Amino acid sequence: MRKLLRNELLSIFLSSNTSKVGITFLAIMIIASAYVVIFMPLDFGLRYWNNPTFWADYPKLVPPEWVNIFLGGKLLRHTILVAEKPTLSLEGVKQYILTYSHDSNQLPQTVVFKLNNITFTYTSIIELSVRRPDGRVINLLVIQPLTSGVSERVDLSGRLEVAVALSRFLKDEFNVSISTTEIIQRKLEFKILMGTPVASNGYVDFKTLRGNYMFNIFLRSDDPTARIGSVEVVVFGWCYGFMGTDHLGRDLSQALLYGFPVALLIGVVTSVITATIGALAGVVSGYYGGIVDEVIQRLCDILNNIPLLPLLIFFMFVIRMNEELRRTISPLAVIIIVLVVFSWAGIAIIVRSMVLSIKAQQFIEASIAVGASSIRVMFRHILPQVAPFIFAQMMFLTPSAILSEAALSLLGLSDPSIPTWGQILESAFANQAMYLGLWWWIIPPGLLIMYSAITFVFIAQGLEPIVEPRLRRV
């Protein structure tokens, strides 16, 4: 076999379109991963992703913002209003006014008042009210904080006092009667808050009232030191972010981004280790022959006949069930180990047959005759010849590892502290996303899995012309 020069190899490789695309994709993946490693915390999973309270102020199950372009702005944007200082400060009253401009027909998912770090020396009360564009004022709620230094979070939905206030407002202003229970049950809070009742066929409906809403927070206290650190009103919209949110309000774009280095890690580590072990086993087996060969071959035979997925599932499950093991080994490491254990055999077998035919060539005999040690022969003469093939196989193993991890995630058997694309899909499936039409939860993670897999497949296909002629002659 004529040994191809490195330049030749590179030019053959780069000549096909597929490998150029593959390399580009890979470059993008690496850049994305670098971004994540630099800008996102390593414990993103534990600290943020698995922490529902962090996402409390995000709208739930909403599509990405750019969808609005296609829908002509129909979806309500998510708005957060903040005030650090009171707008008006009088004797005994500090008033915070947050103005919100509502120009959509869509009503918010909910509205939340956040009163952060309320401090006082003696009794204070806080009143929450809203002035609508039509001038009407609704006094929503009165809070009396008990201890200083805490924060209050008031979600208007489902809050009894708020429903009571709304019911009374309806009756007083429009002479419409809807009971408090009905308001809560039928989730009419925002229809009332931000709408005008319109009677039709003896059945009350609401027309959304557009315009400026002024949310007022009154801090009434004789204590001049009483203050609220910051005041926020969050109007939960119907779209958010680059990739939308899931059922816990988690910003999917963050998890999707985080998945890049994880996928790369799993894929590359698994394939490198597998290829190394497989190649070594194959070379040793082919070179030494005899008992060593027999043993390794038998082992490979058994391993080759075992279906990967069920046993992978089985092992992950066993680890999960066993307390000690669960604490000592990271599930991700287990996935990698199991994948390696079951994949190296395939490579070993083919490498061995390649080695056998290389061994028969004269230059090997010559080396041995000259007195080269076995190790030297194996590494300097045989290994370089099988190297391209091994490299190509590595490229094929990577997507297999990524896909296997995704499959395991779907079963809930992956590492829960590290969010992966498969895990996003798992929660999508568990929350019936397909039946609810939540396409932004389903399609992007899957596409990314495919993208990362296909990157390596393209590179592998690009390597084929280099590997093929050698393979065939072997």
Place this chain on the structure above:
Amino acid sequence: MSLLGVKNLKIYYFTLKGVVRAVDDVSFNVREGEVLGIAGESGSGKSTLGYGLMRLVPPPGRIVGGNIVVSGKDITSMDEGTLRREVRWKVISMIFQGALNALNPVYTIGKQLVEPIIFHENVGLKEAYERAVEMVRLVGLNEDVLRRYPHELSGGMKQRVMIAMALILRPKLVIADEPTTALDVVIQAQIMNLFKKIKKEFNQSIIFITHDLSLIAEIADNVAVMYAGKIIEYGTSDNVFNIPKHPYTQGLLKSIPRLKSKEKLSWIPGTPPDLRNPPTGCRFHPRCPYVMDVCRREEPPIKDLGGSHLVACWLY
């Protein structure tokens, strides 16, 4: 009686990297009962010529010019159907190089021998088998080889089977393309003896293609020496071997080691040309020890030196 007449045959390969002129304006004749040896290095175009005679040139190769006439019929313009039915294997057959892979691995020898008979002649299976047995014995094999599979036979045996298969329809012309290259010397000798026997017993016309001049000396009546897609010398075996005229032929003959000779081995310097871009003028000129100015500019025409000894060289 001219059995085969080839005139101005051109076979080119149209590859992505350029047009390879494998056979470039070749003409010759073969009479009935004559053995023509075609000699040349690898890449001289001799194998392509062999395939071309049966119109089996693999794509991207094509016959682009000239014609081939066999027993008065023009093969080059014949349609594929007639070619298959009437000419291939019936009139011309081929013995392939390196019979390692030339036999279909999933069928027995017997079946493969009988195949052409069944498809070309209206003969019953039993009779076909009998003919197969006869042929197999002729090439020196035991008849139970018919029940075996190709992978069970040795190289020599497979080649004998190939020969039997090529002769089974008693074609007028057999093309043997490097029939002994993949075999060891002892078997080679046996196969050559077989060829001689066939030549004598059947008065078989054979085109014997090889790079090994000694084989041609053994069996050929006439010799055509090919270089870079052209025939540069043609004549009787005696003439070409004893009084070679073309410098290339001379060089080839000088490089054959002789047992008793004390001369140093000589060889022809340089490498065969790239047929996509052959040298201008005489294609041999870069390697020719007698090169002259005119050789670089113009292709030498074919000259008849008498006694049907033809040479294409400016020396004459």
Place this chain on the structure above:
Amino acid sequence: MIAVLYGVLILTGVIIGVTGLSDIVLYNIVDERLRIVKQQLAIKIKDPEQLNRAVEELKQEFIRAYDLDKPWYARIPRVIYQIMILDLGTSRSTLSFSGSNKVADIILERLPNTVLMVTTAVLISSLVGLVVGLWSASKVGSFLDRSTSLISAISYSLPTWWFGMVVILIFAYELRLFPSGGMTTPGLTTTDPITRFLDLLWHLFLPVLTLFVALVGSWIYVTRSIVISITKEDFIVVGRAKGLPERVIRNRYLLRNSAPPILTNMVLGLAGSITGAILTEAIFNWPGMGSLYYNAILSADINMILALTYIYTLVYVIARFILEILYVVLDPRVRY
């Protein structure tokens, strides 16, 4: 081959034994049998103390019978035996359609469903793959031919189960053309076989479509590669030289020689698909072994998981075994 099967069993058995799962399983089995026996005894022995003593005695006997009194490494053979005869006790979480909760019954009930779905998909995709692969091999360099490698790349990278989710999203949610899961429409009361059959087909369509898309790509590619490499062999040229009609060349030379590797792939594909369909079944709620496995994992039903892992391995090994036999029959070179 048998050695491999045993190898796998022993491996599984050892792991289970080491991790203590086997004890749980065996104790389950013992408890179950005890319960049955206790019921039977209670009819005969009225005195509660006597009853308890009798049960206790039997329990000891069972423990000895199932080797539970021996150290863990001695228990392994027993576990392996149990697995082999599929006496794995009862499932904690699932019932079979007929109400039994024995693992063996449940699995046997679901097996045909899985086989139905997977085999249909494999057959259709391999047929299409074969035809397209053959066709593109005969027209090397054409547009279709060059796109086969792209198609196979996509096919290989596509997570089948994810595609199932997308398919449901599009066809069941958006277009409302097909049901979003299950094998039959609940509440279908007609006994008319044609209606039931059509209903089955209607439910079968989406899962099979999903599997088809995931499989067909590599089918086309593999068929094409095999046929092309055979086409380059010398004996094909010889066949043509013999003046044989093209039909003969195609059947006897090309196809007959391509058959062993293509069939090999088909069997392997079938075996692989059965394991690969685990998640797809879960997504479509198809009542087969796959969704059984999925539910077993979610509810940590150990007996079920054990049994199913074993069955899947068994299926895979059997498939490869059939493969070896097939190969010997088809390719004379392998016979000696």
